[in-house]
Amino acid sequence: MPQSPLLLVRSAELEAPDSAQAFRRRCPGLPGPGRSRTESGRRGEAGERKEGRAPQGRRARWRAERRAGNARGAGPEPPAGRVPAMALRLVSDFDLRKDVLPWLRAQRVASAAAGARGGGPGVLENNYESLRILNVERNGNVIYTYKDNKGNVFFGLYDCQTRQNEHLYTFEKDLHVVSCSVNSDRTLLAASLVHSTKEGRKNELQPGSKCLTLLVEIHPVNNVKVLKAVDSYIWVQFLYPHVESHPLPENHLLLVSEEKYIEKFHIQVIQEDGSRVVIKDSGHLPRERVAEDFVWAQWDMSEQRLYYIDLKKSRSILKCLQFSADEKFNLMFEAPLDITLSDSGFKLVNFGCDDLQDQENLSKHLTLCVFTNHTGSLCVCYSPKFDSWEKFTYSVFYFHKGHGKTFTAALGSVDSHVTKGLTFLNLDYYLAVYLPGHFFHLLNIQHPDLICHSLFLTGNSEVVDMLPHSPLQSLSGSLVLDWCSGKLYRALLNQSYLLQFLWNTQLDCEKMAVLHCVLSCGGDRRFLEAKIIQWISENISACHSFDLIQEFIIASSYWSMCPETSNMDKLLPYSSVLTWNTEIPGITLVTEEIALPFMKVHSFKGYWEKLNSNLEYVKYSKPHLHYNNSMVRREWHSLISEEKTGRRRSMVYVKNILDNATKVISNLEARNLEPRLTPLFQEADNHQRLLMGLMVSELKDHLLRHLQGVEKKKIEQMALDYVSKLLDLVCQIMETSWRKHSLHPCVPHFSGRASAAEFKVFHIMTRILEATKSLFLPLPPDLDNTEKNEKLKFSIIVRLPPLIGQKICRLWDHPMSSNIISRNHVKRLLQNYKKKPPSSVIHKSSFSVEFLPLNYFVEILTDIESSNQALYAFEGHDNVDAKFVEEAALKHTMMLLGL
Template identity: 90%
Template sequence: MALRLVSDFDLGKDVLPWLRAQRAALVAAGAGGGGPGVLENNYESLRVLNVERNGNIIYTYKDDKGNVFFGLYDYQTKQNEHLYTFEKDLQVVSCSVNRERTLLATSLVQAAKEGRRNELQPGSRCLTLLVEIHPINNVKVLKAVDSYIWVQFLYPHVESHPLPENHLLLISEEKYIEQLHIQVTREDGNRVVIKNSGHLPRERVAEDFVWAQWDMSEQRLYYIDLKKSRSVLKCIQFYADEHFSLMFEAPLDVSLSDSGFKLVNFGYDDLQDQEKLSKHPTLCVFTNHTGSLCVCYCPNFDSWEQITYSVLYFHKGHSKTFTATLGHVDSRVTKGITFLSLDYYVAVYLPGHFFHLLNIQHPDLICHSLFLTGNSEVIDMLPHSPLQSLSGPLVLDWCSGKLYRALLNQSYLLEFLWNTRLDCEKLALLQCVLSCGRDPRRLEAKIIQWISENISACHSFDLIQEFIIASSYWSIYPETSNMDKLLPYSSLLTWDTEIPGITLVTEEIPLPLMKVHSFKGYWEKLNSNLEYVKYSKPHLHYNNSVVRREWHSLISEEKKGKRRSTVYVRNILDNAIKVISNLEARNLEPRLTPLFQEEDNHQRLLMGLMVSELKDHLLRHLQGVEKKKIEQMVLDYVSKLLDLICQILEASWRKHNLHPWVLHLNRRASAAEFAVFHIMTRILEATNSLFLPLPPAPEFYDGQVIIQCRISASELLH
């Protein structure tokens, strides 16, 4: 399937055997009651409570007497640890443990059993506690209220040494969030206790919100408040010390006024009113390292004939609303739509109905996203229970207690590329495979093989053009996050063909208002994206129009006997020498085709001019990047263009068992020779319209020779 879920944690495999072994040891020692039946049936209440920033997983279960146990699975060591036990029949709302595992925060409610008196404080429904667990010592009541409370320890980005102060978020059902500052001290060696436990400083972080999402990896809080029935998204960034900042405010065109209260990624959601939650719109925020900011939103839907959802690409300044037609109305297998973050993509799926892979890095053209519908293998193999995207590729199935790492299945995507007949899917798959490419040389070889078999199968775009442009782009994209603004990533400028089963509406949206003035890391990249949307409406993508004019000018002057500055021409040709040298240094094996064997002054001029113009383009717009780094990126980019052309020719030459210097078109050609010649002409067509340089080899590429070859090929066909 297109989405591969690799299991990183499974309650049934990573925790349950350990619990049973622990219990069996107690029974054998006479310290526990029950028999073999208890060992088999005692852990039906086992469930995941929370996943912390360091990957540690907190879980809970009850014994046959109703006592509540808290355990922790260490994600690094793969070991389990017992944290604490409450010897009362209570139900856990929320739980979090600090990084040092010295403090446990939890909220509990009275177990719903008839005839049981309230064991919590009078008048309270939810009791929030702070427990010293290293060693087990004091228990402090943080809240005893009638509303539910969720807890979450902040995890500093500094991991080198224990901090003297811990910070704990309390999230109230009464729509406010507080931060508690908890100082700890060590007594009698390793005994950690809370300092001044009688008074813990606290401050209000947010209030009057209807929705909140926790980003555990980046320590960010997203929340939405309503201002005159208008939804406003806000984000707070927490830092290693007690400092936090409101980073931005962004208006949202979504309806949350009547949807009640909803939390995302604050642990297990068992106690929020399920009937209300089922009517709550699905909404989540995704970011990635490139400075993207996406809000995915699906309103309530009553009809199963079609589903509408929206993605707000704040880093691009527009939103897209997709409407998907559902093929089988009677095959409902899930409660709602699921959004998952997959680096440069967002997966949107409704098991049994559709799987969409939205390109969030390049969302301008709908054909760069993949839309699969119907009861295909891709859709049926996805989990039917809702998954929650935690951070990066991590997703959690709360129902089964399984933690997955979600990855795009490159092998499947390549196979699908061979089998699909739709141009839109070919384009989307090609872009997707290249963006998530591992082992690029092997990947490019497979794509080239596919191109050679399908060279005339696409009508909406040129396969060779798209492959050359996209692969060259992704080869240097990681060098700087601004590359998507400066280099073309696709050969297409527009796409007018409809996508079967999908309708799309694109609208401009107001940009987030940044609330701070000093940016670092992700925030610097997001702000750069927003500045680009504000002030750079015309696309800054490089194109070869200037190169085309200058090249024709140089050739014309040469024919007329005029001479340009010797230094200027020498610099241009030196650029070409550097490109070829760079290319040959990367390719250690001898080439089968006789490329770069002869001087071709015209192609070297074109190559050198492209290097010069592209370098100037990047130097103008890449602020803060060293000149030497830009020069190397340009050499790598142009070298990659040429290398891809060489690879296409090499693959065709090898496929048809042609040896060096055997392509003769001054006689009747063989079928193999004609097939290779056909690939050569398609390469010429592809590069000519983009005005890209070709590897010097005059016996192949001189303009007059090609014209003569086309006449010969025409005669062969007739």
């Protein structure tokens, strides 16, 4: 339907958005405040209060972290008014120096005092240089180790829930710990150790040296059993049940051998003498082979999954084992990888924290890791061995999308030596790729098709320089370990920084990427949308590659709906941009199709059900299933046409559509605590209500066709909420611009020149029209042709710049437009008209109305037109002639006379 910016000109005033206090911090997964009491030795024994750790909540802890400065680590939330130059926030979960060291020193002092009272030598000074993290278990508990001055090896555990430390076990020998794990009940400790040299470094397994893998009873300290004594390294990892409400009679332990096999031990325990827990039949522990002939393996502690790669005829095959609650396991899928690992050596990921490799030379080794998220994504990240000082290449295989991308990033000058390894971090909907001092990339793994939906920051950016330059190890979920400093972080996108970046960036591709990054973070959505609308109003003409308003409306509606229900991301549009051909500075990209994983299990639950759904979508869903309003457009025009011809479909059908519209309008009113001063989508305009109702009806039918297993009532509500969200965003943009320029209900006036503010608001409203027209969204109702509204429309057009006014009139199919076109045409014809003797004959037969003044006037115009064809040399002349002017003038005259 023809729609004009005129339809948007309504007086408005809107309450200002909330202040930054509404922009609450969001840090999922942080442990609770816990207690400040520490333990001395065994659990439950009283100890001294930790240094500087009074009982406190999250906000108090953040304040304490800020006071601690860089010693605490990067990323605490800044005070109000300050924004850190970091796209990534690293929120500290654990710090060896602050959460463990004070307790160890208190233990030493207590032990020395006890030794002095007993007449013994006491405890010598220990600077704890050997203190390091060994493992982070599924429940978040951290296992660490240190040596005393005699080389004795101590094992300790930090409980992330109670924030207390516990001494687990001590080996009274000078050993180096390769790997360590504790069961969920903290009754068994598994450890692999090698002998240390005199210089304090580990023996690199020269012939004759041994790696001992031991199983220790620690509740209470009792028996020690040797599981392995071999000339190769062994890594250990207890499986953790998904239900931890009661102690389990059987424990399961994975042993990963450098000789390329993985075994699982079944360890039964029994309880004796009350709380004494011992291994049942320790002389015979059943075991089974889990995998063999592999070159790479990764442990996902939170989801209890084992990924590994075996080589079949020089092909790299990725496999995944899922361990269930009863600790059985299933091979879930196999997927070929187009990478070569035959000469890369043996590599493990997330099997504890070891220092077997020289970390300063990480850049010389390949990097490979697997990431998943709750939406059913499966990404394999790969960086080959580094071989150039000018560029860095890495690949991401998006198995849930059926393609892979290889990114090549320019490093700048040849002096930019790479000494650190590449880090991949899992950020839920995004994947961070970080090379210290060189670049920081945020890859959109939910929608990786277009490169403009990912953000690429170079080494010149403050963002890169502010991040830690030590290697980071990505654990399960958003956990990140800085092994050099002994700190454990939660990695989160920094919404505050991204909003600031949105204002400062000049590149269209970065504006697109950051807009989606900000919206994906969640938080106080109303406040967030107000901030983005404020940015849009200031940068309405700043983007050339896409429509800012249209992209915001689609993206914000998508992010408000898709996290709630699986598969909604396949059914709702994500972006207004379908193709992107503009290059990203400093980045080259190659995209290739990849073979989909072959699922080996056919009964799916949870993540596996979503992954399988994604794979099925890639196989069979072409074209895409994203909803669009094309059906709405056709149906709406059909209903309007039927209304004009007097034919109409069943009253029940039309009533249902109008009922949908009533619900949408009710939803819009409910989203605001106070009534809007711009009465958008509120008047009783049947055509617009039909359009609103049709949008709900068509979207509901679309979702019903493709959402399996979701009840009809919930789908109806989702369709209603989505349409309401679209229209609410239009209202927000409109009202924000009106409020910003302090326009009131008395505007627009019927006379006088428009102010600068009115022109700016009108410009915003024309851009809203452009954005919503292609989306076929309902706009504020068409004003009828009453005398009051005719004057209102005319007052708007006459105050516009002449060229704009002429263009609008020619595009607007409306009586008022015809009137103005006629006036302009007559004015142009009569500018140089010289009066001629009147004609003695008036051809009455050529006119339909006997109105002499009009007949005379039209005859003059006809004479001028016929005598001078050069007068037609102006835009739109083919639509304007004397006959057109006659009809417009007659209609206007009859309206004024009330005929």
